[in-house]
Amino acid sequence: MSEHRDEARAAETAEAEQPLVEVTNLAKAFSGVEVLRDIGFAVPSGSVTVLIGPSGSGKTTVLRCLNALETGDAGTVRIGDVGVDYSAKPAKRSLARLRSQSAMVFQAHNLFPHLTVLRNITEGPIVVQGRPAEEVEAEAHRLLESVGLAGKADQHPYQLSGGQQQRVGIARALALDPQLLLFDEPTSALDPELVGEVLGVMKDLAVQGRTMVVVTHEMRFAQSVSDQVLFMDGGVIVERGEPAAVLTDPREARTRTFLQRVL
Numbered sequence: 001m002s003e004h005r006d007e008a009r010a011a012e013t014a015e016a017e018q019p020l021v022e023v024t025n026l027a028k029a030f031s032g033v034e035v036l037r038d039i040g041f042a043v044p045s046g047s048v049t050v051l052i053g054p055s056g057s058g059k060t061t062v063l064r065c066l067n068a069l070e071t072g073d074a075g076t077v078r079i080g081d082v083g084v085d086y087s088a089k090p091a092k093r094s095l096a097r098l099r100s101q102s103a104m105v106f107q108a109h110n111l112f113p114h115l116t117v118l119r120n121i122t123e124g125p126i127v128v129q130g131r132p133a134e135e136v137e138a139e140a141h142r143l144l145e146s147v148g149l150a151g152k153a154d155q156h157p158y159q160l161s162g163g164q165q166q167r168v169g170i171a172r173a174l175a176l177d178p179q180l181l182l183f184d185e186p187t188s189a190l191d192p193e194l195v196g197e198v199l200g201v202m203k204d205l206a207v208q209g210r211t212m213v214v215v216t217h218e219m220r221f222a223q224s225v226s227d228q229v230l231f232m233d234g235g236v237i238v239e240r241g242e243p244a245a246v247l248t249d250p251r252e253a254r255t256r257t258f259l260q261r262v263l
């Protein structure tokens, strides 16, 4: 009896300790040109991983393969209990299941200009997920409040600043109730004075225990908020570790050169 209980407990512990995200041997080429090679990493539940690296190093493609906006040529991606093996050419349905595990916040706000802020947030959950409108709208109001935009529900995107639009983008991603949030340079299209308000919301999400993978050039954010930094160059992960190690005491010459340029 007790042996069984021990086994059950061991299984539970193993499950609890399993990272939310696991990527192995991910590879991708565009028109025969290799842009990702042997990418592997894990993201523990409730942690923040930041991807850094020069332009063209493959950071966005990693994010896009995580949520199947792009299909890898080889390798596996697992988020929660949904995994795909890109080598096995997964069916559309498998890719759709993987996509439903995460939500992406893009570089430039890509809100629908003709819809109100509220509709921008509620469209996905109502139309794609088929959830009841009333419940989704109530949740959208709560999310708007949480990103500091209570009272903006009926405005249109053009009436908001870039930083406010990006915060709507974050609320829209949250409304999908994803296990994983993906951010693709969420502040790089913003005027400098608007960057802080968006990073502030992202920091709040991290503190709340959201699991996040963030592509960013904001090294201070990486330093203070992330649990793990991955430095990419030429389609591979060159160096990885805790932010204090990678950002302040990098082992690799390529990491040092990159950091000297951006810091």
Ligand code: ADP
Binding pocket: 030, 031, 035, 053, 054, 055, 056, 057, 058, 059, 060, 061, 062
């Ligand atoms: P990063 O996010 O680090 O700037 P990307 O992942 O956007 O890098 O791009 C990695 C490489 O893949 C670049 O050389 C880029 O030009 C190329 N690439 C990205 N997307 C496509 C695409 N859809 N078609 C062809 N090449 C692409």
